[in-house]
Amino acid sequence: MKPQSEQREAPSIEKPHGIPDGWEPNILAFACHYCAFAAADLAGVMRLSYPASVKVLRLPCTGKLDYIHILHAFERGADGVFVAG
Amino acid sequence: MIVGTQKPLEEIWDMIKGFRKVLVLGCNTCVAICHAGGGKEAEILASLLRMKASLSGVETTVRHAAIERQCESEFFEPVMDEVRASDVVLSLACGVGVNFLADKAGDIPAFPGIDTAFFGAVEKAGIFKELCAGCGGCILHLTGGICPVARCSKSIMNGPCGGTSDGKCEISRDVDCAWYLIVERMKKLGTLEKLFEIQPPKDWSTGLYGGPRKVVLEHITAPEPPEKGKESQGGM
Numbered sequence: 001m002k003p004q005s006e007q008r009e010a011p012s013i014e015k016p017h018g019i020p021d022g023w024e025p026n027i028l029a030f031a032c033h034y035c036a037f038a039a040a041d042l043a044g045v046m047r048l049s050y051p052a053s054v055k056v057l058r059l060p061c062t063g064k065l066d067y068i069h070i071l072h073a074f075e076r077g078a079d080g081v082f083v084a085g
Numbered sequence: 086m087i088v089g090t091q092k093p094l095e096e097i098w099d100m101i102k103g104f105r106k107v108l109v110l111g112c113n114t115c116v117a118i119c120h121a122g123g124g125k126e127a128e129i130l131a132s133l134l135r136m137k138a139s140l141s142g143v144e145t146t147v148r149h150a151a152i153e154r155q156c157e158s159e160f161f162e163p164v165m166d167e168v169r170a171s172d173v174v175l176s177l178a179c180g181v182g183v184n185f186l187a188d189k190a191g192d193i194p195a196f197p198g199i200d201t202a203f204f205g206a207v208e209k210a211g212i213f214k215e216l217c218a219g220c221g222g223c224i225l226h227l228t229g230g231i232c233p234v235a236r237c238s239k240s241i242m243n244g245p246c247g248g249t250s251d252g253k254c255e256i257s258r259d260v261d262c263a264w265y266l267i268v269e270r271m272k273k274l275g276t277l278e279k280l281f282e283i284q285p286p287k288d289w290s291t292g293l294y295g296g297p298r299k300v301v302l303e304h305i306t307a308p309e310p311p312e313k314g315k316e317s318q319g320g321m
Contacts, residue, residue, distance in 0.1 A: 013139035068125070071132035 013075055024053045025079035030064045030069070032085030039084075054082075061085065086115035086208070087179040088213040089122060091200040098137050100196045101173055107134065109198065109294030110164065110186070112178035118142070119213050121199045122177025124151030130177070155182025161167065161189055168193060195207065197303035204235075221291030221298065227279060231268035234287075236263035242287050244268075244280070 032038040037058045059065060062069075062085025070081050109131045117123025131149035150159040152165055155178035161168075168174055168186075170193035173194050177181045179203040187195040201263050203215040218235040223231060233239045236249075238256045245264035248255030254266040271277045289295070 013135060015142070016140055017104050066125075068132060071129060071136075075132055075136060 006048060009073070014077055024051060026077060027051075027054045027080045027082055028073045028078040029054055029056045029082040029084060030057055030059055030065050033058050033060050036084030037063075086118055086204070087181070087201060087202050088119045088205040088215070089116050089179050089198050089201040090119075090124065091121045091177070092197070094130075094133055097175065097196075097198055098134065098141075101134070101175055102138075102141070102143060102145075104172040105146065106172040107147045107169065108153070108167055108174045109134070109149040110174050110176050110178070111149065112153075112155040112176070112182050113151050115153050116182075116199060118175060118207065119239070120211075121128055122179075124149075127177050129153050130175075155179075156185055158189070161186075161205075165189070165237065190201060192306070201276070219292070220287075221288070221295075222288055224284075224287075227282075228267045229274060229276065231263055231267045231270055232262050233267065236261070236266070245266060245292065 029036075029040075031040055040056055044060070062083055064085075065083060070083075073081050109127045109259045111117070111122055111124040111127030111293055113123050117125070119125065121124060127149040131147045134145070134147045138147065148167065149173075150164045152164055155176060168190055171193060173196060174190055175196050175198045176186050177198040178186070179199070180197065183195055183197045190210050202213075202218055204217040205213045205215045208214045215233060215235055219239070220234045224234075227248040233242060238254050238260065239246060241264065246255075246267075247266055251264040252262055254271075268277065268280070271280060291298075
């Protein structure tokens with residue numbers, strides 16, 4: 001029987017602190033392969049830019065997204081999570 | 086199945102904030118079905134508690150694990166090392182599981198992460214309904230398969246009270262009158278006349294009112310008798 005206890009070491013979570021000058025939020029974008037990610041691709045073809053602090057993560061479908069993925073994003077330092085699908 | 090709901094995060098935090106190594110232990114049977122305490126919920130709660138600890142400036146390690154059932158010894162074996170390595174175990178099982186874990190965990194406290202509510206069924210996705218009160222004296226064969234003990238607000242045994250109205254209970258329009266359901270169902274089954282039979286008063290001592298209950302199966306618990314051959318050898 002599998003104990004189901006396999007898990008990564010708990011990530012170190014950022015301590016609360018004031019907002020420094022020039023701070024930009026880290027945004028993690030979960031994008032569906034078939035719509036939002038394709039749209040982001042098209043935006044690139046059109047030479048549209050977005051802040052470097054936005055990281056796009058492609059999912060086969062945003063139906064794959066679970067609460068825990070969003071929580072892990074926050075635990076690992078994302079300031080905001082954007083889901084598009 | 087046993088239905089429960091997860092306690093508010095603040096209540097859980099108040100229980101465990103003094104401990105440094107926390108194990109959130111899910112149970113993958115009943116409480117997983119009602120989205121309160123399965124492995125998935127244990128992982129989510131552990132994540133929330135890590136963030137809560139960090140925001141509160143407390144150095145706490147929160148790990149998670151889950152086993153198939155917290156009401157049977159065999160299933161605990163794979164996680165007992167993790168249990169022993171913890172300062173506290175927050176069990177997301179029903180109250181049965183928390184009690185059972187407390188017996189096994191020695192000097193490590195076992196705290197409840199959910200409020201155990203009732204024995205129920207999944208009416209539809211996300212809706213769980215109490216259908217049995219575990220009274221220890223089932224009469225469902227006399228009441229069309231609908232339990233007046235669990236489903237009548239007053240557990241009345243002899244028909245609807247004056248509070249019934251259009252098939253609903255006086256406590257809320259959202260609550261069906263169990264006796265209305267019983268009569269309608271028995272009409273459908275053609276067994277309504279059964280209700281005219283005089284029944285003896287219900288023995289409530291078989292329920293929780295009679296104190297903690299136990300079922301003992303002697304054919305399983307009794308030690309096996311020695312084999313005849315060996316017995317005679319021993320006697321020689």
